[in-house]
Amino acid sequence: MESLRRRLVSDHMAQNNEPQIRLKKLNAVLEGAKSLLIVMQNNPDPDAIAAAAALREIANNLHSISCSLAHSGIVGRAENQALLAYLNLNMRPLDTVHPDRFDRIAMVDAQPGAGNVDLDPTVPLDIVIDHHPIRRETRSARFTDVRSRYGATSTIMHEYLLAAGIDIAPKIATALVYGIRSDTQDLGRDSTRHDVQAFLDLYPEANVRALGRIVSAELPRTYFARLRNALDRAIIHGDRIVSCLGTLESPDMVAEAADFLLRVEGVSRSICLGEVDGWVHASLRASDRSFKVGVIARKLAARRGYGGGHHMLAAVQIPPRTRPTADGCRSTVKTLTTRFLKLTGGGEDEAGVPLCDAALCDRDEPDPCMG
Ligand SMILES: [Mn+2]
Structure with a gap:
């Protein structure tokens, strides 16, 4: 029954030639390589982790290539740590790997020169597979597959x-299901029929108990302290909400608080900001595609940093100033917040x-329980 289903699916794919053509091109780039670095x-x-694991699967299975997975920053969220443990994935810090020692280099769920990836943009890439709007630097990779309409890179990897x-x-099915779920908020945000189809195909193959354990992983007390901080600092400005979280170890809570605060009654857009290693990170969310927060993120970044994303979720990263100011990132955070309110309908002069x-x-x- 299972293999019949898979055969039907692959028959369908054969008729629809696109995936086969793409796979052929990807294979041509992987051909003859012994080692692959996946950044x-x-x-x-979860989407990045799942996409990397899936690409490793293809490189292993079709070409017997040994793969290394690398990234900068930390895997902060408990759920993501649980996913890594479940997948038994060994990830290497990007600053400890030498890209020139690998036969091929791939980047998944990100693009060269974007603000959320530290790989030196002059390192030539062989493969870029992503679902964010295409960047100029990406076009010089030997093989690119960037589909900005897709809700998750996991969906693209499922096709391969x-x-x-x-x-x-x-x-792998469990990871891809989680990747699609988390990037699209259970298929409700910036998802397409491709994401829904991939989810439906993968779900029966996934280990739902393991997935349940991953999504409800134990959370450290610091998580709750940071969440409380985000709530305490949240200010409503009409149908927008803003929270400046201060200094953090990773931008995870910035993104998570932006998701959570979007649920406040009457709120249609949220922005959360935090400072990590001198960088200002901002996450933007919208309850409707028409708000196009990706465009707003690009405007906020202007020439000082990186900004972009999708219609309902986007992010901004502003690097530290070359000449540090006395107030650190505070003025940058203030400027971003004021400009966000201005760009989304005014009220930037009011206290909220x-x-x-x-x-x-x-x-x-x-x-009554105390003392
Ligand atoms: Mn993604």
Whole structure:
């Protein structure tokens, strides 16, 4: 039954020639290589991890290439750490690998020269597979497959696995399902029918118990402290919400708080900002595609940094100033916030309303469990 389903799927793919043509081109680039370096975005998310694992699968299975996976930053979120442990993936810090020692270099779920990847943009890339809007630097790679309409790189990688006729192991299926789910917020955000189709194909092959354990991984106490900080600092400006989180170890909470705060009643766009190693990271979210926060992110970055993304989720990274100012990143955070409010409909001169207004919750009431 299973193999019949897979055969039907691969028959369908054979009629629709595109995936076969792409796979052929990818194979031509991998041909003859012994080693492959797969570079992910800094602080990789489940989509990046799943896409890297899937590309490794193709390189291993079709070409017996040994692969190294590398990224900068840290895998901060407990869920992502749990995913790595489940996949038994060994990731290397990008600054400890020598790209010139590899026969081929690939980048997945990111593009060269973007703000979220530290690989020297002058390093020639053989393969770029991604779903963010295409960048100029990407075009010089030998093989590029950038589909900005897709909700996840995992969806694209699923097509390659199918086209290659590779039996998708439960671990890979689980990772790809999680990659699609998390990049599209359970298919509700910036997803296409391709993402839905890939999800439906992969779900029966996934280990749902393992996935359940990954998505509800234990969270350290610092997580809750940072979440509380994000809530305490959230300010509502009409239908927008802003939270400046201050100094962080990784930008994970910036993205997570932006997702969470978008759910505030009456809010249609959110922005959260934080400082990591002197960089300012901002995550933008919108409840509707028409808000095009990717365009707003590009405008916010202007010439000082990197900005972009999709219609409903986007990010900005601003590098440290060459001459540091006394207030560190505070003025940058303030400028980004003011410009965000201006670009999304005004109100930048008003103070806004704190989300967790003291009047909404009586903290002075004595706690009967204390003392
Ligand atoms: Mn992605």
